[in-house]
Amino acid sequence: MMAYKSTTQDETLRKGAWLEEEDELLVTFVTIFGQRRWDSIAKASGLRRSGKSCRLRWLNYLRPDLKHGRISAEEERIILHLHQRWGNKWSKIARKLPGRTDNEVKNYWRSHLRKTTLAQEQENLQKEIRIVAPTPQDFLTQEGDQITKTWSFEDDSSVMENKLGMSEDSTDIFTLSDNAFASSPYETHLTDWISGISDNQTVMIHGEEGSILDPLFCYPTWISENETDVSAHCFDSLWDVDYKNLKNEM
DNA sequence: AACGTCGTCAACCGCCTGGCC
DNA sequence: GGGCCAGGCGGTTGACGACGT
Secondary structure (H helix, E strand, O other), X not given: OOOOOOOHHHOOOOOOOOOHXXXXXXXXXXXXHOOOOHHHHHHHHOXXXXXXXXXXXXXXXXXXXXXXXXXXXXXXXXXXHHHHHHOOOHHHHHHOOOOXXXXXXXXXXXXXXXXXXXXXXXXXHHOOEOOOOOOHHHHHHOOOOOOOOOOOOOOHHHHHHHHHOOOOOHHHOOOOOOOOOOOOHHHHHHXXXXXXXXXXXXXXXXEEOOEOOOOOOEEEEEEOOOOHHHHHOOOOOHHHOOHHHHHHHO
């Protein structure tokens, strides 16, 4: 039995593991009152439990639509995928897994998947792919109707070297508005381009070599899980920008 | 057998949010 | 607008069993 410390004001409240009789009583009163007003249920039932405790017991253990048993491989795959996408939004993830609770998902991830995820992140870091987006200068100098879509792959050492020169503060990453191109088509398209990248990828803006602090001439870079993601994202908006209009504005 | 360590998971804690008055 | 309350949420704790030494 767990022995949590009790405070003077709730000394009369029971804590720790639930007894079978308590479960039965709670089920009876939730059936009568419905799944709300947990403080009322706690009082009316005579359970020496807080409303919060009753709610938690019901949601995590007693409600009839719960799936008991091990997380399946498919569920694990979903948890991994959604955690990569949403982070520690356990209740949001749990809503995608019928019969599973946020507590269950959280515990499972911490017990089974955290190590896997950390190892994967390490691996991904080594597989970082650098994508070079067009700069405003490109729009001024290119000829023809469309700018060629190109990207370059750099070896890990040069990427890491570049990363060392950038700010660790992620709030700086998308600050493009304090310069002459504020609200320019370039900035708009760059913003669109960035927002088009899926949630599970991390985007960083690298300053051009030798002018790291100048956000005008920058390289959006994302960390991708694998190279196949490159073909799936991002190449529709920025490269198709109408650079002639931009040229006129500038 | 005894002990230590580790993993699992139920339950609690504290903070936040939204609704109501 | 502000206070209060219920409920939601993510982080943390601690009991307990499994396993290793």
